[in-house]
Amino acid sequence: MFYIADLHTHSKYAAATSPSLCLETLYQWALIKGIDVVSTGDFTHPAWIKELQEKLKPADNGLYTLKELPSTDVLHGIKPQSRIVYFCLSVEVSCEYVVNNRKYRTHQLIYAKNFETVHRINKILSKYGNLSADGRPTLHLQSHELFKLILNIPGAHFVPAHIWTPWCSSIGAMEGHTSLQDCFKDVTHELFAVETSLSADPLMCRRYDALDHLALISNSDAHSPRNLGREVNLLDTELSYDSIFNAFKTKQGFLGTYEYFPQKGKCYNDGHRKCKVSLSVDEVSDNICCVCGKPLTIGVAHRVEQLANRNITEAKENIQSFKYVLPLPEIFAELCSIKAENPLETKSVIQSYSKAISFFGNEFNILHHVPLEDIQRYHSKLSIAIERLRINQKHFTAGYDGEYGHIYFFNKEELQAKPAQMALF
Template sequence: MRYFADLHIHSKYSRAVSPLMDLPHLAEGAKRKGLQILGTGDFTHPLWFKHLKATLQNESNEGSGLFAYRDVRFMLTAEVATFKSTPKGVKKVHHVIHAPSFEVVEQLNDVYGKMGSLEADGRPMFGNCSPAELMEKTHEVSPDAVLIPAHAWTPWFGIFGSMSGYNSIEEGYEEQAKHIIALETGMSSDPAMNWRLSKLDKYALMSNSDSHSPYPWRLGRECNVFDFGSNGEASFSSIFSAVKNHDKRHFLFTVEVDPAYGKYHYDGHRLCNFSASPEETRKLKSVCPVCHRHLTIGVENRVEELADRPLGFVPENAIPFKKVLPLHELVAAYRKSSLSSKRVMEEADSLITSVGSELSVLLDTPEPQLRKHADEGLVAVIMRNREGALKVKPGYDGEYGVLQLNAATKLGQTTLGAY
């Protein structure tokens, strides 16, 4: 059995998050998406943790580190932010923490509560704390807890971020870097971009949605796919054993959006309505031609800066990935309508209901079967999406990328612009 797992989301107790991010809506959204495992997010928040502990049930395999609710399994997860003043400026980094039990979470929260307020935000902020200090305190509580750098390349809060990050895992986590087993790629990068850095070969690459709402174009838009065989079972330990060992038998692939769809792929200024490729930015000397201030340097540019390999290199131990955009994005672009319009919602939901889940529509359902439930043009777009052949205008400085369809794409014809 395949397990689709999205292990980085937020609850309604985080800032700028939908009030619908509660267990009932998460479970419903997960099933429609095709996710079997979700991170809880925000286990550091006292009210959310109390609710999780009272509501989630131990599985029959007690001690698995996964907890059941309405046929969806949940892993205890949280995201925290560290801020540390250095001679090179304030370093700001987000980290995803995965805990194997409620008992470990209680102990972690006791420690984290001394580092910053846990009540103010579901994503707590720890001032005067380095990534190394956070890792050390986490592992002192439980060596089984897994901490990974969140959205590693995001300009403002990624470990490699252009605005406030580090140049290497070792620079940020220092002697504690030995405990890092994986990185989260984030939406604005994909594994192929990360493979350009030989120093990252030792780390597995995980992908999650970092969703702030339960809507299908957010939840599970990026996820990890595991399979433990007919006699195996998903558990906290089996998942992270597969991740740590780059075990392709059990860690099958990640699901990624086109990195151009991410909010920080290109350089630019959102308020100036200006974006630029790395090449254009170099010509501009990183200065915005509209406001004449320094551009927000995006992920593609930052990868170029740190890379020591050409695009296309694949490490021997690399976990494969599949690149698809959410179904509602496809329908919205095809119908030239908004994501949340009634027509888009009804058409996408009808197709999901007919097939079984959105991820099945996007990844697996044969084209002839799709044609029974959707018109020819939309099916052509779905198949082009599955082939990774759609064109996206790159996102920048907090603006999502925009899917661009032309008439040939809708008819399933190959065009140079599709690549």
């Protein structure tokens, strides 16, 4: 069966996450977005694991469902299509270590088939850090050492998180290693997947041949429920824990991903947030900020350029299949000419969004599954935005140094045009 999985999320127990991030809100937003499998995140945290055990029941496929389903009425009468939402036990950990006077910090994802596996993992990891300090615990061991520990635990899987981000990643420019091999050493060949990060897509990954044999998976890394599904994995297998990871390993049944536009991610360009300096890889000459004179944060586009051993033309062959997505509330914000950090705090966007979700069932239906003619009958300007999303015809300002980029589909004249005039464009 076809299904959608978002396998990197957090709970309210991780640093800098929304206090409303719990199993019920993950369930609600999985329905709204159209996601079938969502990770629990944070299974190393004692309070969260207690909640998981209390509220989840095993679904006999290595995944879990909620014992009691909450109402879906989270936004202005929203009525998403009903579906079974499965939970996959997961955690992201932060490995922090120093080798030859260089400090490394990498984030790694771990998955478990059941609570027994979770307890085995937690028992081992507790030797390397304080698991109750943060939903994403800091562990004092090297990335390859952690991977070796996980390889020895049946039912557990390991995937490097957001590998390209400048901070906290396996091969990122600021705190990562110079290559995948340098990070994972003698167990590099055991990797079967990597998470690409919001600021990278499979086309960019294709330029670095060390990733060729790996499944390029994509997830939301949601720190609040409404950010669920910013990126997801598309699968066509029997729906089970083993089948998901088997599909990543064999690439049989792994159909690809829905990807954030990389320029929308907050680490695409080089730059300095506090100096408002953002430079594309073609603009940057040295790595020094022209305002404060300190080194710039090197973005993902530049890091890919540093590690690339294929040019863009060569990379265009044999790319893992993917399509771009943009959160629908942001598309409605553009249609309503609203500039807001969080469009879902604006009444008109909430109303348009709730109505559209209730009409089409969920967000991914609108972004990619429903025929354009159906959207055109519903809202003609929305259908133009969705068409442009689907064919990657966009304008953007790129994200940099922690500042998100912006994607938009219309120019000023187009936005002011009456629907009937839009045909001219």
